[in-house]
Amino acid sequence: xxxxxxxxxxxxxxxxxxxxxxxxxxxxxxxxxxxxxxxxxxxxxxxxxxxxxxxxxxxxxxxxxxxxxxxxxxxxxxxxxxxxxxxxxxxxxxxxxxxxxxxxxxxxxxxxxxxxxxxxxxxxxxxxxxxxxxxxxxxxxxxxxxxxxxxxxxxxxxxxxxxxxxxxxxxxxxxxxxxxxxxxxxxxxxxxxxxxxxxxxxxxxxxxxxxxxxxxxxxxxxxxxxxxxxxxxxxxxxxxxxxxxxxxxxxxxxxxxxxxxxxxxxxxxxxxxxxxxxxxxxxxxxxxxxxxxxxxxxxxxxxxxxxxxxxxxxxxxxxxxxxxxxxxxxxxxxxxxxxxxxxxxxxxxxxxxxxxxxxxxxxxxxxxxxxxxxxxxxxxxxxxxxxxxxxxxxxxxxxxxxxxxxxxxxxxxxxxxxxxxxxxxxxxxxxxxxxxxxxxxxxxxxxxxxxxxxxxxxxxxxxxxxxxxxxxxxxxxxxxxxxxxxxxxxxxxxxxxxxxxxxxxxxxxxxxxxxxxxxxxxxxxxxxxxxxxxxxxxxxxxxxxxxxxxxxxxxxxxxxxxxxxxxxxxxxxxxxxxxxxxxxxxxxxxxxxxxxxxxxxxxxxxxxxxxxxxxxxxxxxxxxxxxxxxxxxxxxxxxxxxxxxxxxxxxxxxxxxxxxx
Ligand SMILES: Cc1ncc(C[n+]2csc(CCOP(=O)(O)OP(=O)(O)O)c2C)c(N)n1
Ligand SMILES: [Mg+2]
Numbered sequence: 001x002x003x004x005x006x007x008x009x010x011x012x013x014x015x016x017x018x019x020x021x022x023x024x025x026x027x028x029x030x031x032x033x034x035x036x037x038x039x040x041x042x043x044x045x046x047x048x049x050x051x052x053x054x055x056x057x058x059x060x061x062x063x064x065x066x067x068x069x070x071x072x073x074x075x076x077x078x079x080x081x082x083x084x085x086x087x088x089x090x091x092x093x094x095x096x097x098x099x100x101x102x103x104x105x106x107x108x109x110x111x112x113x114x115x116x117x118x119x120x121x122x123x124x125x126x127x128x129x130x131x132x133x134x135x136x137x138x139x140x141x142x143x144x145x146x147x148x149x150x151x152x153x154x155x156x157x158x159x160x161x162x163x164x165x166x167x168x169x170x171x172x173x174x175x176x177x178x179x180x181x182x183x184x185x186x187x188x189x190x191x192x193x194x195x196x197x198x199x200x201x202x203x204x205x206x207x208x209x210x211x212x213x214x215x216x217x218x219x220x221x222x223x224x225x226x227x228x229x230x231x232x233x234x235x236x237x238x239x240x241x242x243x244x245x246x247x248x249x250x251x252x253x254x255x256x257x258x259x260x261x262x263x264x265x266x267x268x269x270x271x272x273x274x275x276x277x278x279x280x281x282x283x284x285x286x287x288x289x290x291x292x293x294x295x296x297x298x299x300x301x302x303x304x305x306x307x308x309x310x311x312x313x314x315x316x317x318x319x320x321x322x323x324x325x326x327x328x329x330x331x332x333x334x335x336x337x338x339x340x341x342x343x344x345x346x347x348x349x350x351x352x353x354x355x356x357x358x359x360x361x362x363x364x365x366x367x368x369x370x371x372x373x374x375x376x377x378x379x380x381x382x383x384x385x386x387x388x389x390x391x392x393x394x395x396x397x398x399x400x401x402x403x404x405x406x407x408x409x410x411x412x413x414x415x416x417x418x419x420x421x422x423x424x425x426x427x428x429x430x431x432x433x434x435x436x437x438x439x440x441x442x443x444x445x446x447x448x449x450x451x452x453x454x455x456x457x458x459x460x461x462x463x464x465x466x467x468x469x470x471x472x473x474x475x476x477x478x479x480x481x482x483x484x485x486x487x488x489x490x491x492x493x494x495x496x497x498x499x500x501x502x503x504x505x506x507x508x509x510x511x512x513x514x515x516x517x518x519x520x521x522x523x524x525x526x527x528x529x530x531x532x533x534x535x536x537x538x539x540x541x542x543x544x545x546x547x548x549x550x551x552x553x554x555x556x557x558x559x560x561x562x563x564x565x566x567x568x569x570x571x572x573x574x575x576x577x578x579x580x581x582x583x584x585x586x587x588x589x590x591x592x593x594x595x596x597x598x599x600x601x602x603x604x605x606x607x608x609x610x611x612x613x614x615x616x617x618x619x620x621x622x623x624x625x626x627x628x629x630x631x632x633x634x635x636x637x638x639x640x641x642x643x644x645x646x647x648x649x650x651x652x653x654x655x656x657x658x659x660x661x
Contacts, residue, residue, distance in 0.1 A: 133420020
């Protein structure tokens with residue numbers, strides 16, 4: 001950016017416009033957080049005035065700079081900015097309706113609610129870690145399409161809270177290790193959190209911490225526009241990611257409350273707002289922006305608009321234009337469906353006995369060979385999760401052209417980074433760890449679901465079936481807790497065929513993330529009759545119908561479907577007619593029409609079987625039912641002893657069925 005072409009004279013009034021809109025919107029809503037936007041207004045004004053390239057007329061322009069408000073409570077900062085930049089969906093009506101039902105100006109910024117909001121933030125620390133994924137995706141896309149088409153920065157505003165959260169260390173470590181020089185974190189170093197001074201709760205030298213992770217660290221007065229601009233310029237030049245400690249005064253401009261936690265999360269009050277207007281020399285009434293400020297902000301949008309048009313010309317002239325646009329489009333579900341159907345035919349014919357984690361690797365061979373933009377990874381369990389397929393090469397600071405990410409032992413960071421990769425666009429991300437550690441990823445999985453990011457979590461070692469590693473590693477409540485999360489598909493396939501079908505759905509999902517719960521232990525192929533139909537897509541289906549009218553329906557998932565099938569054999573020997581329903585995805589089953597669901601479930605008594613807690617099974621089982629599963633934590637022992645000890649056996653299922661009839 002050529003600074004000489006930018007007018008800097010208006011930055012004080014640009015910043016005060018943020019402050020005024022913030023004070024007035026929070027006051028009108030009688031709720032919200034004025035302190036952070038008022039404290040960081042100068043930094044934001046300089047950042048946008050001199051550096052940001054965004055075009056409100058094309059909010060999704062792929063080479064735009066990304067702005068992440070990690071300190072999401074300061075949402076009025078981004079709403080005020082986007083209003084003044086002229087985003088069509090952020091009129092003053094929206095600012096007036098801050099935090100009201102149906103407005104785009106939600107309490108915390110929500111991806112998809114309004115243009116120019118790159119990521120949902122509010123859970124502190126998520127933004128900075130998500131931004132790492134965005135900045136990595138920028139480099140990966142740059143490696144594939146060159147700097148002509150991909151050449152943007154990711155800017156983050158993070159508060160003391162974001163940096164105190166543990167995930168910030170995972171984020172800092174990843175970004176430093178990957179050398180993400182286009183990631184620039186502006187730390188709102190105001191030394192205040194909700195409870196008061198940061199001295200109440202932290203003594204960490206944050207600058208030393210980031211430096212230790214390989215970052216450039218700069219310190220500035222966050223109210224000095226020259227220092228702000230120089231620091232951002234230096235950050236852009238340095239090959240390392242940069243942390244700019246912006247020493248600020250929270251609530252800057254409110255003469256009696258600034259510098260105190262009182263400005264963090266409550267309206268300032270009419271009297272203090274009047275005093276702030278006076279102190280700032282702001283004479284405009286509430287929700288009015290003086291011409292000078294409006295013009296200055298519009299100039300930023302104009303510059304971004306010109307940059308976007310220039311980029312479009314470069315794209316049009318590029319021999320890679322088709323490939324670039326293709327990579328941003330939805331994955332080709334029809335093509336993958338065909339490839340998976342062909343692969344399934346082979347599986348059904350050969351009927352291998354495989355752990356579903358191994359079956360997942362085999363399915364991924366098909367997925368990755370068919371879809372060109374898959375980015376795999378694992379949190380240091382590559383061999384255990386089998387997530388790396390043939391020909392995949394590691395992504396590193398020397399090789400952004402790779403397609404496999406060694407996330408290290410940073411499950412939470414991995415999950416957030418995958419969100420960032422998905423938000424950036426151009427790639428489809430999956431990453432693995434043990435299912436029990438979904439808890440370590442959970443806040444980021446929740447954001448995948450809330451934002452509608454179709455990332456895939458490859459979660460292996462999905463029950464006591466993992467054996468000797470014991471209860472610390474054996475998920476028991478995880479299936480239930482993941483099923484409780486809205487907009488998340490949990491797949492627990494029973495064999496290699498279902499695993500392939502689950503992958504076909506996960507890899508081409510439009511706006512729902514997927515968790516694949518996969519076994520460590522070997523499982524037989526139960527789908528030996530080939531059908532090109534993706535049966536997992538219906539969530540649950542009759543795997544084996546009873547010989548005549550059903551006496552009982554056995555419903556199972558994953559590794560326990562084999563047990564249910566054996567139980568049906570035992571029951572048949574006693575002249576009891578049992579159907580077996582495989583239910584790999586409760587969420588997709590719930591989305592089927594009532595007629596289909598009723599036909600699958602039948603009217604006979606039901607027995608549910610899953611090596612996990614019963615919670616969440618109620619709807620499938622109904623009243624006249626039994627459940628065979630776990631009632632507490634597992635134990636460390638060989639797998640056969642565990643299933644015996646916890647009573648999850650074909651005999652136990654058959655006995656439960658007989659009890660009901
Ligand atoms: C994970 C998480 N924990 C707690 C909160 C509640 N919370 C919102 S802001 C905040 C304090 C943030 O302090 P800081 O980042 O310094 O923001 P400032 O007060 O300076 O605006 C807390 C605890 C949250 N949003 N996310
Ligand atoms: Mg603070």
